[in-house]
Amino acid sequence: MVCEEAIRYEDLYLDGEMAPDERLRMEAHLAACPACRNRVTEWIRIRAVVRQRMGEVRAPASLREALDHRLRRERNPSRRRLIPLALAASLALTLPLAKGLWSRPEDPLPLEDHAVATHLAIAGPEVQGDRATVESFLQARVPFPVRVPLPDRPGIRLLGARVARVGSRPAVVYLYDASGHRVSVTQYAPAGEDLPGAPRVGQRDGLTVVTYPAEGLVQTVVGDLPESAVSGIVPAAWPR
Amino acid sequence: MWPFDASDRRRRFEREALPHLDACYRFALALARDHAEADDLVQETMIRAYRAFDSYAEGTRCKAWLFRILKNVFLNRRRTDGREVDLEESLGAIQDLGWEDRPFYRSPEDAAILAATRDRIEEALRRMPRDFREAVVLADVEGLSYQEISEVMGTPIGTVMSRIHRGRRMLRALLSESLGLGQEAQRETTGETADPESGRVIPWVASREGGHGL
Numbered sequence: 001m002v003c004e005e006a007i008r009y010e011d012l013y014l015d016g017e018m019a020p021d022e023r024l025r026m027e028a029h030l031a032a033c034p035a036c037r038n039r040v041t042e043w044i045r046i047r048a049v050v051r052q053r054m055g056e057v058r059a060p061a062s063l064r065e066a067l068d069h070r071l072r073r074e075r076n077p078s079r080r081r082l083i084p085l086a087l088a089a090s091l092a093l094t095l096p097l098a099k100g101l102w103s104r105p106e107d108p109l110p111l112e113d114h115a116v117a118t119h120l121a122i123a124g125p126e127v128q129g130d131r132a133t134v135e136s137f138l139q140a141r142v143p144f145p146v147r148v149p150l151p152d153r154p155g156i157r158l159l160g161a162r163v164a165r166v167g168s169r170p171a172v173v174y175l176y177d178a179s180g181h182r183v184s185v186t187q188y189a190p191a192g193e194d195l196p197g198a199p200r201v202g203q204r205d206g207l208t209v210v211t212y213p214a215e216g217l218v219q220t221v222v223g224d225l226p227e228s229a230v231s232g233i234v235p236a237a238w239p240r
Numbered sequence: 241m242w243p244f245d246a247s248d249r250r251r252r253f254e255r256e257a258l259p260h261l262d263a264c265y266r267f268a269l270a271l272a273r274d275h276a277e278a279d280d281l282v283q284e285t286m287i288r289a290y291r292a293f294d295s296y297a298e299g300t301r302c303k304a305w306l307f308r309i310l311k312n313v314f315l316n317r318r319r320t321d322g323r324e325v326d327l328e329e330s331l332g333a334i335q336d337l338g339w340e341d342r343p344f345y346r347s348p349e350d351a352a353i354l355a356a357t358r359d360r361i362e363e364a365l366r367r368m369p370r371d372f373r374e375a376v377v378l379a380d381v382e383g384l385s386y387q388e389i390s391e392v393m394g395t396p397i398g399t400v401m402s403r404i405h406r407g408r409r410m411l412r413a414l415l416s417e418s419l420g421l422g423q424e425a426q427r428e429t430t431g432e433t434a435d436p437e438s439g440r441v442i443p444w445v446a447s448r449e450g451g452h453g454l
């Protein structure tokens with residue numbers, strides 16, 4: 001290795017991102033070349049200083065308190081329920097079969113919030129391929145009949161899918177590239193009260209959110225694109 | 241079939257996610273305009289993370305997962321603000337400036353840089369274009385791998401590498417400059433003559449302060 005190479009790769013070396021054999025070559029060069037060795041040593045020291053000084057920055061106490069307060073509200077799902085617990089319990093006694101249909105305490109939020117949160121947090125698909133491949137992978141993992149939601153059309157590309165949950169329920173998230181926009185479709189089985197009769201359209205955090213029923217399932221489309229563009233993506237299930 | 245226990249989620253979240261609150265705040269500061277915006281970003285991120293915690297796969301690094309949410313929250317807000325392309329981003333597109341790759345050797349400025357206070361480093365970071373600041377903070381302060389940084393920044397690994405490479409050299413030059421060691425030290429260490437072109441340490445900083453961007 002010559003100095004030019006050592007300079008080019010010094011960041012990779014610093015960050016432990018070199019392949020083992022390259023690393024050995026680098027170390028051999030550093031052992032033989034005081035100038036490169038000094039330079040790399042300086043970078044290591046500068047980085048250590050930056051890490052140490054900036055690592056001292058802490059979240060302010062006021063932020064911790066505000067967050068604690070908000071998280072506690074998240075943890076208190078019963079407040080958000082429309083049916084008081086006692087009534088739900090008595091209904092459950094008289095209608096034992098319907099028990100599973102009531103809003104459950106482990107579902108603290110409207111399911112759309114879960115879909116938006118999942119959209120923001122999702123890492124990437126766990127299965128990729130054509131519709132049949134994706135469907136058979138998913139079908140082995142969720143207890144409802146999966147169906148890749150959006151039809152094939154120009155400008156919409158299925159990137160893949162992932163098993164997820166909305167609240168306590170099993171769900172599937174499909175990831176699409178819609179002309180450069182990231183679009184996800186969360187699909188899950190309805191539990192009574194959350195099956196919308198008609199599509200619901202809304203905006204959250206700059207994202208367009210559309211929930212609609214499709215073939216006995218609920219689908220929530222989330223995307224960073226305007227509502228008008230969503231109508232071009234959501235299939236005929238959404239009458240305009 | 242899908243066992244779920246809200247209190248179990250709470251415990252897991254407290255154990256795995258909340259310890260990264262300080263790191264999230266530091267990353268938010270690297271993105272945001274000010275402390276208030278950073279504060280908002282972190283709160284929103286943590287709430288989103290809590291709601292989506294069931295989709296967090298054990299085994300992936302929680303810090304990188306939180307950073308990814310934070311970056312998405314940040315970008316969505318900027319889009320809503322209509323500030324999608326801000327000055328920093330356009331400045332970040334400036335191509336090779338010629339000074340970063342010059343080799344330099346142990347020099348008097350290093351001792352001063354090593355003694356730089358947190359305020360100095362923060363100020364130097366603030367003066368960097370956001371993309372470069374973000375890469376340097378993620379690599380040098382938070383210790384993320386290139387793969388993790390690429391996922392947080394939504395850019396290929398090659399871009400991550402070049403941002404880290406150039407970002408570190410910008411930071412170093414800005415620190416030298418703020419410590420009064422800038423151009424002189426740079427020239428001394430490279431043994432170059434006083435070429436007005438190569439003597440410019442970071443030409444865009446001046447133009448930025450002049451308020452006319454590119």
